Amino acid sequence: MIARKLITEFEELRYEELSASDRKLIDAAKEMTGQSYAPYSHFYVGAAIQMDNGEIVRGSNQENVAYPSGTCAERTACFQASALHPGVAMRKIAVAASTEEGFQQNPISPCGACRQALAEYEAKYGPIEVLLYGNDSIYRFPSVSSLLPLTFTEF
Ligand code: THU
Numbered sequence: 001m002i003a004r005k006l007i008t009e010f011e012e013l014r015y016e017e018l019s020a021s022d023r024k025l026i027d028a029a030k031e032m033t034g035q036s037y038a039p040y041s042h043f044y045v046g047a048a049i050q051m052d053n054g055e056i057v058r059g060s061n062q063e064n065v066a067y068p069s070g071t072c073a074e075r076t077a078c079f080q081a082s083a084l085h086p087g088v089a090m091r092k093i094a095v096a097a098s099t100e101e102g103f104q105q106n107p108i109s110p111c112g113a114c115r116q117a118l119a120e121y122e123a124k125y126g127p128i129e130v131l132l133y134g135n136d137s138i139y140r141f142p143s144v145s146s147l148l149p150l151t152f153t154e155f
Pocket residue numbers: 038041043044045060061062063070071072073074095108109110111114
């Protein structure tokens with residue numbers, strides 16, 4: 001038997017410590033929580049993706065009365081990004097979430113399906129940095145695969 005360890009390194013930052021362009025991406029994700037369609041969960045999520053061509057592509061969660069038919073903000077954004085800008089690398093994604101009480105204190109954590117969807121573009125075009133917003137702090141991961149170790153990318 002060989003005991004192995006998976007280690008994920010990430011940074012915890014304050015908003016003021018981010019570059020102007022990272023703040024812009026976070027602001028876009030926060031703004032998109034206002035365009036969420038979440039009448040069932042009342043959990044409003046926004047995502048913004050920095051594309052290699054300078055564009056920012058946005059998304060929000062879109063729920064449905066048939067619950068599994070809805071999608072998360074991250075997948076709305078990355079599918080939109082790939083559909084609008086085929087072949088263009090996604091460099092960064094920022095995610096934020098709010099409820100009636102305001103933005104989450106702690107950084108939002110993307111679900112497994114969204115990590116998998118993003119990982120596909122990362123495998124194709126290179127690392128996608130992940131910025132997870134919380135009022136108290138922001139988590140910065142260097143890549144999607146650092147959030148999804150042993151990523152399934154090919155068969
Ligand atoms: N949701 C997202 O959009 N992104 C996440 O990272 C976590 C969860 C959505 C799905 C659903 O509309 C609502 O939040 C509650 O789970």
